[in-house]
Amino acid sequence: MNRRHFIRHRPFSTLLVVLLIALLGWVWHERVALWTFPDIISAYTAKEYCSCRYVMNNDAAYCQGYVKQWLAFSGFTDDSASKRVTVSGMGRSNSAVWAGERQGCRLQP
Incomplete structure (x- = not known):
């Protein structure tokens, strides 16, 4: 079975292989951004909640919805004492911690 015969008789399989190769190329190209994505979710949530709660002085229920x-x-922990x-x-x-009135909240390393 030669290549032309395969492409002509299995167009969907050929298209699937081409799309898979394109997807793998895109994943390789964006590997750094994709690797950092999981950090973005928890960092964004911690920073925004901290700002909502301790900079804007909203109640906990409102900030959780926000x-x-x-x-x-x-996992979620709000240590109001610190x-x-x-x-x-x-x-x-x-983690994000309130640094003061002028500094607001900061992400902790």
Whole structure:
């Protein structure tokens, strides 16, 4: 069976292989951005919740609704004594802490 025969008699299989190769090429090209994506979810949620709660002085229930996302996080801790918020999701964990009135909230390394 030669190549022309395969393409002519199996057009959907050929198209699928071409699309798979294109997808793998795109994933390789965007590998750095795709690797950091899980950090973005927990970091964004921690920072925005901290700002909503401790900079804007909103109540906890309002701020939880404010940061609700389509991709749910697996862990959430709001330590009001130290004004520190820790969020875990997609295998990563990030914390934000209130640094003061002028500085607002900052992500912790």
